[in-house]
Amino acid sequence: MSEQQLKQHRDAIDRIDIEILHLLNQRAQHAREIGEIKGGGIIYRPEREAQVLRRIKEQNPGPLPGESVARLFREIMSECLALEKPLSIAYLGPEGTFSQLATLKHFGHAARTVACSSIDEAFRLVEARALDYVVAPVENSTEGAVGRTLDLMVSTPLKVCGEVVLRIHHHLLRNSAGTDGIRRVYAHAQALAQCHEWLNKNLPADVERVSVASNAEAARLAAEDGSCAAIAGQAAAERFNLLKLAENIEDEPNNTTRFLVLGHQDVGQTGQDKTSLIVSAPNRPGAVHYLLAPIADNGVSMTKFESRPSRAGLWDYVFFIDVEGHHDDPNVAKALQGLMERTSFVKVLGAYPQAVL
Ligand SMILES: O=C(O)C(=O)C[C@]1(C(=O)O)C=C[C@@H](O)C=C1
Structure with a gap:
C-alpha cells in the first residue's frame, strides 16, 4: 500500500471519528433529558438496555462481529446512564x-x-x-x-x-517465568476442582494445593511469594502483575x-425473558411431578430446576425454577396460577431479559 493510500484511509478515519464523537454526545444529551423526565425515579431500565443491544446485533452490517458492536454499545449506554445517575x-x-x-x-x-x-x-x-x-x-x-x-x-x-x-477461563499465574521451584498452588476451591485434571498432568505430585477465599486472594498470595503459584483469571493476573505460565487450564472448555x-424494581417484558421462582413441595412420591404439571400444560419451558433442603422442616425441599418467558406473558401467568393452586409456597423472584452479551 502506498503512503498516499494510507493517508487517504487515515483522513477518512479522522473525519468519521469526529462524526462518531458528535453522535455520541447527541445520544448522551438525549439520555440526560430522559433522566430529567424520570425525575429521581428508577434510572436503570434492563428491558430497554436488552432491546437496544439486541437491535444493534440484529442490524449490524459488519465487518465488525455482532458481539463486538454489542460490547461497544454496552459501554456507550453505561456512560449515558452515568450522566443520568x-x-x-x-x-x-x-x-x-x-x-x-x-x-x-x-x-x-x-x-x-x-x-x-x-x-x-x-x-x-x-x-x-x-x-x-x-x-x-x-x-x-x-x-x-x-x-x-x-x-x-x-x-x-x-x-x-x-x-x-x-x-x-483459569490461568496458572506466578511472579516469575517457568514452573521450576513451585511448592504450592493457591486457588478458590471451585477453581482447584475445575482444573484438577490439568494440575495432575502438569505439576509434580508434591506441589501442595491450597484453597483460599477467592481467586483474587490466590493471586495476591502468589504475587508475594515466588515459590507459590495461583489459579485465577485475567483480571486477577493484571491486578497483581503476574505472568501467565499456562492459559485456559480449566478441564471443561465450556466452563x-x-x-x-x-x-428493588420490577422489569417489563422484552419478548425474550426468563422468570425465576422458588416453590416448595412435600416429601411425598409424585409430589414434584404433580406440582410442575401446570408448567408443561401451558407450554412453558423450564431452563433450570434445582432442589435444596428447606430450612423450615426436616426433609422438606424448596425448588429453584427458571422458566422461559415473563410472568406477565399469558402462558407463564397461567402456569404460575396453576402452581399457586398446588402448593402453599411460591415466591416469584422476578422476570428479566435473557442475557444478551
Ligand atoms: O431509555 C432510557 O430509559 C435511558 O435512560 C437511556 C439508556 C440508553 O443509554 O440507551 C440509558 C440507561 C437505561 O438503563 C436505558 C437506556
Missing part, C-alpha cells in the same frame, strides 16, 4: 474476581463496583439501599449451584432484574458461571 453495584470481592468481571460485563465500566467480603454483605448493602444492585453467582456449569446465593434468595425482598453469563442481578 451513576450506579453502585455490590459484588463478591476482592477486586479482580469473576464476580467483578460479570458486574462490568453487565453494567459497563461507568458503574461503580463495590467489593464486598461475602455474598451476604453484598445482599445486605443493597437491601438497605446503601448500594443500587447486587451481582451474585448462582450456578457454574461444572460445579453446580452456589448454595449461599440460593439460600439468600429465599428470604431477600430484592427482585431479580437481570442475568449475566460469563465464560470462566461458564451464571450470575443474577438483584435490585
